[in-house]
Amino acid sequence: MTLLSVENLSQDDWTFRGADTRYFSHRYHDYPARMIPQIVDRLLSQYASDGGVLFDPYCGSGTTMVEGLLHGLETKGTDLNPLARLLARAKATYVDTEALDVEIRKFLEYSMRPRTREYELPPWLDAERVGFWFKEEVVQELMSVYSFVDHIENREVELFFLVAFSETIRDCSNTRNGEFKLFRKPKEVLDVFHPDVFRTMIDKLGRNRTAYGEMLGFMGAKRNWRKSEVFDFDSVKAIPADAVPGESVDIVVTSPPYGDSHTTVAYGQYSRLSSEWLGFAEAARVDSMLMGGKRLRSIPSFPSASLDGALQKIASHDRNRALEIASFYADLQNSIHNVAHAVKLHGVVCYVVANRRVKGVDLPTDDAVTTFFAERGFEHLATHRREIPNKRMPLRNSPSNEPGATDSTMVREIIVVLRKRA
Numbered sequence: 001m002t003l004l005s006v007e008n009l010s011q012d013d014w015t016f017r018g019a020d021t022r023y024f025s026h027r028y029h030d031y032p033a034r035m036i037p038q039i040v041d042r043l044l045s046q047y048a049s050d051g052g053v054l055f056d057p058y059c060g061s062g063t064t065m066v067e068g069l070l071h072g073l074e075t076k077g078t079d080l081n082p083l084a085r086l087l088a089r090a091k092a093t094y095v096d097t098e099a100l101d102v103e104i105r106k107f108l109e110y111s112m113r114p115r116t117r118e119y120e121l122p123p124w125l126d127a128e129r130v131g132f133w134f135k136e137e138v139v140q141e142l143m144s145v146y147s148f149v150d151h152i153e154n155r156e157v158e159l160f161f162l163v164a165f166s167e168t169i170r171d172c173s174n175t176r177n178g179e180f181k182l183f184r185k186p187k188e189v190l191d192v193f194h195p196d197v198f199r200t201m202i203d204k205l206g207r208n209r210t211a212y213g214e215m216l217g218f219m220g221a222k223r224n225w226r227k228s229e230v231f232d233f234d235s236v237k238a239i240p241a242d243a244v245p246g247e248s249v250d251i252v253v254t255s256p257p258y259g260d261s262h263t264t265v266a267y268g269q270y271s272r273l274s275s276e277w278l279g280f281a282e283a284a285r286v287d288s289m290l291m292g293g294k295r296l297r298s299i300p301s302f303p304s305a306s307l308d309g310a311l312q313k314i315a316s317h318d319r320n321r322a323l324e325i326a327s328f329y330a331d332l333q334n335s336i337h338n339v340a341h342a343v344k345l346h347g348v349v350c351y352v353v354a355n356r357r358v359k360g361v362d363l364p365t366d367d368a369v370t371t372f373f374a375e376r377g378f379e380h381l382a383t384h385r386r387e388i389p390n391k392r393m394p395l396r397n398s399p400s401n402e403p404g405a406t407d408s409t410m411v412r413e414i415i416v417v418l419r420k421r422a
């Protein structure tokens with residue numbers, strides 16, 4: 001099966017330039033460093049066997065899980081970011097269309113009623129922060145939408161609405177467009193910014209309903225929809241056997257973070273406004289919970305000589321930066337050892353990584369991944385390289401967030417494929 005919209009693309013070309021990456025439920029909601037679904041589709045076509053179990057230990061918004069479903073696989077994912085879990089669940093969940101359409105119709109009627117009620121903020125929202133990030137009239141309209149969504153009884157329909165609501169929150173906030181980090185629009189832009197909350201929500205619901213209808217058409221019937229579960233465990237610490245038993249996984253397809261969230265992609269910051277509105281307790285802490293979020297005191301030695309060499313070079317000018325980077329790789333190594341245990345004999349793992357350059361030194365994440373798995377008896381099957389033409393992520397990054405200060409570059413992704421042999 002292939003859902004590629006680009007013709008005549010060679011099997012060696014993993015760039016997928018010009019491909020539509022927003023088909024089916026991939027259209028629902030943005031997410032930083034989202035994976036290109038065509039990559040997962042091709043990896044599954046090449047390496048997955050029929051009816052197996054697919055696991056993504058860094059599932060983000062669920063790209064791998066959606067593709068797994070389209071390939072008839074049982075899918076499991078985990079992520080520490082609660083917004084990511086919401087998105088992954090919603091994108092991979094079967095929703096009864098009759099129940100969904102009833103609620104959409106009710107919402108359209110609700111949107112036309114005059115709004116007379118004054119809402120109080122729920123206790124989990126901080127009035128000062130809300131006042132900074134949202135205009136007062138927007139807050140009242142968001143509360144009105146929220147109160148509708150909160151009364152939806154069907155769990156899957158509610159999930160569908162929550163995803164549209166999360167995007168509505170972002171689009172109607174005072175944040176600058178097109179940025180994953182939170183920056184407030186300048187005053188002159190805010191003065192003329194009057195977002196229509198209900199219109200935004202209705203547009204999202206309509207767009208997502210169309211995408212879901214197309215996906216249902218592809219899936220054929222509900223019975224083709226295999227089980228899909230999203231967990232919240234940290235694979236750096238352990239993989240609970242009741243969620244993903246040892247030696248139970250046929251294939252892993254994943255894109256781990258590129259480095260710690262503070263200096264690479266700020267997943268928590270991107271998710272923060274929605275997560276606060278949705279009452280996720282971890283909203284403010286996500287970035288420090290993620291891989292590399294806790295700093296080691298000394299630089300360990302890794303099984304990859306090229307990684308050790310790169311860390312030494314960086315440490316010779318900037319020891320703190322080297323410690324920050326080593327902390328990330330130590331977490332990646334622990335996570336990989338736990339993932340290796342969950343994979344069946346002859347099972348396949350596909351890691352989509354990027355080799356960052358920090359302070360002029362290349363960090364060989366592909367070699368790190370290969371050697372971490374080799375420590376657990378995996379053999380190398382293939383490495384595919386791709387330019388990044390359409391992934392929204394920082395190509396240059398400033399850890400200090402100072403304009404113009406750049407420190408790290410990512411322009412190429414590497415897909416490492418390995419198999420468990422012992």
Ligand SMILES: C[S@@+](CC[C@H](N)C(=O)[O-])C[C@H]1O[C@@H](n2cnc3c(N)ncnc32)[C@H](O)[C@@H]1O
Nearest residue numbers: 033034035058060061063079080081257290291
């Ligand atoms: C590159 S993104 C994955 C994007 C995903 N493939 C998609 O298409 O949306 C990496 C994800 O790893 C998650 N993450 C980082 N550290 C984690 C950890 N220790 N355990 C679980 N998830 C983690 C982040 O929250 C982020 O969602």
